[in-house]
Amino acid sequence: MADISLVTANKVEIVESFEQMTLPTAEAVNPGQAARLDASTGKFTKGNDSSATEEGIYGIATGGVANVAGQPVTAVRHGVLDGYDLSGLDYWDPVYLSSTDGALADAPGDYSDVIIGRVIPGTSTTLGTAYDKLLLVDIPLRGA
């Protein structure tokens, strides 16, 4: 399992958003990181694939700057995101919730297989150039 990095640190752009939510954060949740709801505060906090509670993520944080705890971030639950380095993955390959807090990975984490999305093409490239790789996010309802 390898965590998937961003092309540019703290930069994930929304290509399409079908379902999203904006909340302040209980801890820093940077763009590209998996966000779940803190049960007591209702704020976003990072999630990971280590337990039933941690794997219940809402969406993927987006934006162009690092988050500071207390500042809001928009997490996309169902949509298309751009900014991940998906060069090592094929189209339609699954992207998983990582065991690393907040991270996404190319293989299942330690607790269970949580597929948070798949690699899809962006076709606005010139002839002879490979399509861009975007992340289709569709978070399943999981959690304790």
Added chain:
Amino acid sequence: MANQLLYGFVQLKDLANRRVTEVGVQVVNDAINAAVAEHNRQMDTILALFAERTTQFKERFTSPVVARLQPLDENGRARPIKPFGVYDVAYPLQDAGTAWGATYKAREKMSVQEANDITATLISADIRWMRDHILAALFANVDWTFNDPMHGALTIHGLANGDAIKYVIQAGADDGLVDDHYLGQAAGVADATNPFPTIYSELVEHPENSGEVLSFIPTNIKSDVQSLTTFYPTRDPNITAGSGVSELTGSLGVALPSGPASLLGYDASGVWIAEWKTLPDNRIVSLTTGGARPLKMREDETESLRGFKKVAERNDHPFYESQYLRSAGFGGNNRVGAVVTEISDSSYDVPTGYESPMP
């Protein structure tokens, strides 16, 4: 792209750094619409060499017939003849689009220059799509099927490809024969293997074609072509040729579409030569400036669905999108109206990426 303004934005030149919201959203929208309209007009110039417009999905191309007077005597009378030959041609209709989006804040902060630059990018996407489809239609040496939702399966032809259709060929004889306008030569371009005499013959032997013969060459063979002893470059106004030097004095007679091609000169076989930088390597595309165009571009019967245009706004605050659409398709029309020649390969192949159907 900075400091270059599209047609619709020229009158906003002094306001390039001002925000769209300051200048007026409608004013900038009008500039965008004017730029797109001018783009559509310029596309007509590019198309004029290669394709005629149509809204038909299928037609019969009428070609000349080899007719001669029938010998008669005092009592004789001629029998009616078929005045022209026909072959069926059909055209696809494909959709393509592009869009640009911004958040509410990004839109509020957008400058006139940025709006100009975005519009230029969208227009360039349309130019590339049209170019790719024109070339794919010319390169298609094998028929392909377009499944039209209204009219069923349509067989799309490229140029004459040696199939059973006969064309009038006036070369040493005057007869209807099959023909193949997809040529290949194993050797590179050199004096002993100059492709242009063959190209010239292949085009002028058909009465459907007239005017000047024009060949578009890719950049990778440009130096070889310019090295031909039969090649005469266009005049450089900065240079006066010495005595004893032959100079090109004629002119092509038609304007080349600005951007795609630049006229290099003339080969003494009778072929004008232009470089088209985005042609795939080793492919020469040749046609005549008169006569029926080798392709037709099909557009929708509904006028509002023609051209490249903004068709929708897709707003879901804070995200705002403008959607642009093109519906068009290209197929063979005058199938002997162009020739495609592959250099350094004796057997013609469709260039990689130009297989039909082109996406």
